[in-house]
Amino acid sequence: MPWRARRAASEHDFEDPGSPVTLWRPLRSTIFFCLGGNPHKDKARLVRRGIDRPISWPLTSDARFAKEEPPVVDLDVVVVGAGFSGIYAVHAFRSAGLSVKAFEAGDGIGGTWFWNSYPGARCDVESKDYSYSFSPELEQEWSWSERYPAQPEILRYLNHVADRFGLRPYIQLNTRVTGASWDAGSASWTVTTSDGGSVTARYFVSAAGCLSEFQVPDLPGLAEFDGPWYHTSRWPKDGVDFTGKRVGLVGTGSTGIQVAPEIAAVAEHLYVFQRTANFAVPNRNRPWAEAEERAFKSRYREYRAEARQSFLGVPITGTGRPVLAEPAQDVQRLFAERWRAGGGMPFLGAYTDLLVSQQANDVVAEFMRDRIRETVADPDVAELLCPRGYPVGAKRLCQSDDYYAMFNRPNVSLVDIRSAPIESVYPGGVKTTADAYDLDALVFATGFDALTGALFAMDIRGAGGVPLRSAWASGASAYLGVAAAGFPNMFLITGPGSPAVFSNVVLSIEQHVEWVRDCIAWLRAHGHTTIEPAADAQSAWMSHVSEVANATLFPRADSWYVGANIPGKPRVFTSYVGGCGPYRAKCDEVAKAGYAGFALGGS
Ligand code: N01
Numbered sequence: 001m002p003w004r005a006r007r008a009a010s011e012h013d014f015e016d017p018g019s020p021v022t023l024w025r026p027l028r029s030t031i032f033f034c035l036g037g038n039p040h041k042d043k044a045r046l047v048r049r050g051i052d053r054p055i056s057w058p059l060t061s062d063a064r065f066a067k068e069e070p071p072v073v074d075l076d077v078v079v080v081g082a083g084f085s086g087i088y089a090v091h092a093f094r095s096a097g098l099s100v101k102a103f104e105a106g107d108g109i110g111g112t113w114f115w116n117s118y119p120g121a122r123c124d125v126e127s128k129d130y131s132y133s134f135s136p137e138l139e140q141e142w143s144w145s146e147r148y149p150a151q152p153e154i155l156r157y158l159n160h161v162a163d164r165f166g167l168r169p170y171i172q173l174n175t176r177v178t179g180a181s182w183d184a185g186s187a188s189w190t191v192t193t194s195d196g197g198s199v200t201a202r203y204f205v206s207a208a209g210c211l212s213e214f215q216v217p218d219l220p221g222l223a224e225f226d227g228p229w230y231h232t233s234r235w236p237k238d239g240v241d242f243t244g245k246r247v248g249l250v251g252t253g254s255t256g257i258q259v260a261p262e263i264a265a266v267a268e269h270l271y272v273f274q275r276t277a278n279f280a281v282p283n284r285n286r287p288w289a290e291a292e293e294r295a296f297k298s299r300y301r302e303y304r305a306e307a308r309q310s311f312l313g314v315p316i317t318g319t320g321r322p323v324l325a326e327p328a329q330d331v332q333r334l335f336a337e338r339w340r341a342g343g344g345m346p347f348l349g350a351y352t353d354l355l356v357s358q359q360a361n362d363v364v365a366e367f368m369r370d371r372i373r374e375t376v377a378d379p380d381v382a383e384l385l386c387p388r389g390y391p392v393g394a395k396r397l398c399q400s401d402d403y404y405a406m407f408n409r410p411n412v413s414l415v416d417i418r419s420a421p422i423e424s425v426y427p428g429g430v431k432t433t434a435d436a437y438d439l440d441a442l443v444f445a446t447g448f449d450a451l452t453g454a455l456f457a458m459d460i461r462g463a464g465g466v467p468l469r470s471a472w473a474s475g476a477s478a479y480l481g482v483a484a485a486g487f488p489n490m491f492l493i494t495g496p497g498s499p500a501v502f503s504n505v506v507l508s509i510e511q512h513v514e515w516v517r518d519c520i521a522w523l524r525a526h527g528h529t530t531i532e533p534a535a536d537a538q539s540a541w542m543s544h545v546s547e548v549a550n551a552t553l554f555p556r557a558d559s560w561y562v563g564a565n566i567p568g569k570p571r572v573f574t575s576y577v578g579g580c581g582p583y584r585a586k587c588d589e590v591a592k593a594g595y596a597g598f599a600l601g602g603s
Pocket of ligand 1: 122124125211217250251252253254255256258274275276396399417445446448560
């Protein structure tokens with residue numbers, strides 16, 4: 001096995017009148033970017049488990065429990081993870097009067113932004129967008145220092161949010177959720193944790209993240225390497241000093257492209273081992289001026305309202321026209337303008353057809369390759385850095401102000417491991433089929449077992465003890481990306497089948513958490529104790545997800561979007577690329593119809 005896990009639309013209508021869900025028409029033209037008692041009796045047990053308030057769930061409303069003493073559940077909700085999703089889930093559920101506890105594996109909150117502390121880590125969504133919108137006060141009082149926020153600032157922000165809303169008592173750090181199993185008798189989940197504990201809850205909510213299970217290639221000899229090696233997603237908190245060192249970097253995705261210039265600035269020599277060249281647009285990062293911030297904040301509410309209805313969770317303005325119908329000089333002028341302004345979303349959102357037509361995509365790809373050629377001095381290196389063989393945007397579009405120019409430094413070498421793959425690691429370096437490179441340290445920016453990795457890392461067992469891993473053996477499947485058939489009372493924040501990874505994920509997280517919170521409140525108000533997607537509703541949704549995706553170029557690259565980076569993983573594109581606004585409308589419609597497509601129990 002070449003890998004090991006460390007730690008571990010078509011243009012046609014999609015309408016199925018026989019289905020409990022009626023989905024709407026995903027037109028190619030609309031894809032402009034495609035982008036739980038008895039609290040007194042069990043008080044001692046609750047206190048022992050650190051849960052300080054009795055649960056309030058009206059279990060007695062369930063006829064199955066009417067004859068006997070009602071079963072006790074410790075909590076209303078267990079949340080897995082304390083990143084952007086988990087932090088907001090704790091706040092939202094608590095504010096709705098639910099008892100909640102989150103377990104977080106790290107020794108700090110922040111999720112992705114706790115773990116990925118490698119030098120150069122920065123968000124590629126602007127700070128004004130990549131922040132919570134639920135609190136106008138928070139929005140006004142927090143000041144971002146830069147257009148694109150760096151990892152330390154995002155982590156400070158998340159810690160501020162946890163303190164401001166008093167969330168820390170409800171988050172247990174240093175505790176990994178190891179398993180969760182559904183018990184139909186008590187209509188509850190038993191959740192086990194790495195500290196040997198267990199807790200029961202009416203609802204199990206995974207906020208474990210889409211990109212948390214990191215992957216290191218299983219290179220022969222790596223264990224015998226004399227120097228240190230690192231994965232960018234588990235960067236030492238005290239930092240790493242590469243001064244005067246010969247460093248090898250494997251991986252040239254969003255992460256590799258960010259970390260490389262930082263290492264090159266101090267290392268004696270940096271060898272970038274590139275298997276696939278990637279497209280990167282400039283950030284044009286800059287400080288956020290006070291006057292600009294003040295002006296923007298005066299219309300923050302209107303801006304957020306627009307963002308929620310937008311395709312990507314970020315309002316962007318395109319021409320509304322296909323590139324192929326435009327005069328070539330106008331196209332070059334607009335691309336040049338957007339290249340100068342920086343940012344990936346406005347760039348690929350410039351025309352309606354860039355992500356649905358290969359011919360149109362070729363236009364933008366060639367524009368980008370020309371920018372590489374004019375930046376990189378050595379034409380051979382420039383050609384090697386020019387991505388080919390997949391559409392721009394089908395792998396996550398990277399952003400960097402200095403990656404390509406870095407290759408003009410005398411202490412940086414690009415090593416093509418597509419034509420001459422890495423064969424092995426020896427104590428003093430890395431050997432490819434063509435050459436050997438003596439190294440003092442190795443850095444892996446080799447990505448994640450995305451979307452399902454963090455879920456499969458827990459032993460989740462639903463109705464009848466069926467493992468999630470088995471239920472999803474041929475690919476992840478979730479109704480609206482938020483719940484899975486066979487797994488009652490389990491909710492996924494930014495799960496497969498949702499737009500999460502194709503959106504400003506913070507707004508997607510808020511939408512999911514609020515939908516789940518409102519669903520639980522509705523279930524309580526209507527005396528239901530269980531909810532689970534109907535299998536046909538789920539499969540109709542996932543067919544819709546595929547149909548929309550297949551009308552775009554997104555599935556056409558070997559990327560983590562389709563699971564191609566994990567050997568043996570079913571190749572399925574499970575993200576919803578029909579847009580955040582339409583997705584939100586669909587979720588609201590399902591809720592308004594009394595949770596159409598879900599089977600409800602306990603009334
Ligand atoms: O991971 P990736 P990432 N031998 O999977 C290479 C988000 N993010 O951590 O393309 C040699 O994209 C692999 O090569 P190939 C963002 O959503 C956001 O960079 O498979 N090479 C590729 O070059 C992003 O998409 C931000 O041929 C191997 C690289 O490793 C997601 O996280 C910043 C290899 C992996 O690229 C993941 O990005 C960072 C092997 N055996 C991340 N195995 C921002 O907000 C893999 N590779 C800016």
